[in-house]
Ligand SMILES: O=C(O)CCC(=O)C(=O)O
């Protein structure tokens with residue numbers, strides 16, 4: 233096939249020249265594409281020298297390319313066939329035979345790439361000869377040309393040029409001069425037989441895969457694809473698929489081997505593994521910092537090869553963030569190579585950018601840095617291992633907000649450099665396509681290799697002063713610098729690596745802010761707060777008979793986790809305004825409570841709506857099983873935490889509740905936190921005396937289920953009581 237053709241003999245070898253003053257990911261992609269097509273290795277001119285040709289993405293320039301070519305051609309034999317191509321936005325699509333025969337068929341002495349826009353001097357547009365009928369590529373593009381070395385040398389010396397002059401204008405003037413055009417038999421490649429310029433042509437080419445699974449572009453037979461002009465993001469997106477990138481049948485060709493190594497395998501070759509610095513940037517408010525840290529600690533990558541650094545910024549001043557970090561650092565089982573905590577929560581100038589900068593300047597000798605922002609939850613244990621195995625400049629694990637299309641990458645850019653949806657965005661976000669994707673923007677969590685980090689540092693990507701002055705969002709600025717430096721950003725979705733949290737409404741006001749996340753982040757909320765056995769009882773299979781009954785028509789239900797209990801008690805105690813236990817209760821409509829407890833209502837701490845939502849979502853399926861015929865959604869007027877204490881209120885006399893059924897949830901542990909307590913049902917001479925932490929017992933409120941709270945003899949007992957009236 234044209235993709236892997238053999239080179240027939242040394243003397244017929246094409247020479248490929250290019251200009252690249254620095255190596256970068258774009259040059260590497262160009263070279264790799266030549267290798268894939270069996271072409272001779274392109275020879276980069278100017279490597280290591282300063283680029284003096286100006287910023288050609290913004291204006292004219294590039295004369296240095298012509299000067300470098302003149303010099304290089306000086307000692308090439310006259311009849312040597314030479315192809316010149318730009319290095320940083322081009323890939324080969326075919327091999328030597330295709331290039332040669334297209335060149336020969338053109339009959340040109342010098343065949344030059346053609347494009348749809350007249351640049352940099354539009355006034356020259358009407359001086360151009362008319363292109364063949366139906367051809368829109370009317371104008372010269374200096375990013376690609378070919379011919380015999382002698383012919384090229386004579387052409388490139390037709391007039392003086394300086395480094396900062398415009399190379400395209402230089403060649404355009406030659407082409408528009410009838411004498412020169414004729415003398416060198418200059419021809420524009422109107423048919424794109426060798427050079428396919430993409431700017432303006434994107435809607436006419438489309439991705440296809442041949443029978444062997446190799447990607448190609450329909451409607452072009454060119455050998456060289458050139459992402460000229462402001463369409464680089466789409467150009468690189470296409471390259472994800474071209475050649476051997478990705479196809480349905482072959483899958484991802486540049487992805488790490490599957491399955492990933494086991495923990496045992498990793499530990500065995502631990503000493504060969506690169507060092508990582510993991511920078512956890514808890515600088516902005518975000519929910520579930522404890523889950524974030526626990527999930528990091530669950531990563532399979534050996535901790536002995538990880539330097540962990542945690543930055544606390546002023547935005548993450550919430551109590552739960554500090555507690556989570558303290559718990560984590562105090563945990564002696566984390567055998568990281570080192571742990572550093574930088575508590576900058578009092579420093580108002582401390583931002584995610586300054587955190588990154590400090591990290592990079594204080595080199596840890598690591599081969600990679602993994603930045604984690606607080607909205608990243610890495611539930612996939614192989615994330616770090618896989619990202620390291622990919623070994624790219626920047627690679628992010630795909631993280632998606634559960635149930636949404638919001639993720640930590642963009643597939644395309646709009647004209648202003650902001651988000652646009654690429655053709656493949658939905659397939660990647662939904663994991664319908666798994667692979668490694670070159671993309672124009674990543675955020676939230678990504679691995680940067682040392683070389684790329686140094687390039688970005690030098691380019692000012694972590695300079696908070698420059699950023700503040702620019703007024704651009706950090707992520708967007710960072711990605712745009714990476715793009716301008718040809719530091720490629722990839723996103724990897726070979727496995728489920730985790731998800732994002734929504735921190736747009738994260739509160740910092742409470743003792744346990746995560747309780748408030750029941751709407752914004754239900755996935756993590758359930759993970760943190762729902763009892764793992766709850767789902768078995770809520771499932772369609774579970775029936776009334778599956779519920780334990782400690783007393784007649786009193787049902788045990790595993791409902792919430794110890795974290796829920798702990799967090800709710802913390803909220804109550806930090807609020808602290810317990811009722812006085814008398815019959816006068818201004819919180820009630822009548823102002824009178826017949827059987828008073830020392831308690832705090834959910835409404836008082838701003839968590840009533842949340843709990844009512846909980847009842848509808850999680851109690852309703854249970855109610856349908858326990859109390860057949862009560863099918864309406866549950867609702868409750870009274871939702872409160874009771875505190876029993878030997879010196880305060882220690883018991884509750886027999887009574888009925890103002891409920892159809894009552895949910896009585898144990899928030900702490902008998903034997904450990906208190907002694908005594910429990911609930912007795914006199915009609916059955918039966919007590920629930922060993923409440924289980926996080927379990928509720930559910931009983932009818934009236935008529936048959938008169939009940940009393942038994943005396944607490946030591947310690948403090950907390951229960952969460954809800955009077956449900958569906
Ligand atoms: O102490 C108990 O478990 C019973 C509490 C109770 O019945 C109530 O608060 O209405």
Ligand SMILES: [Fe+2]
Nearest residue numbers: 887888889939
């Ligand atoms: Fe009661």
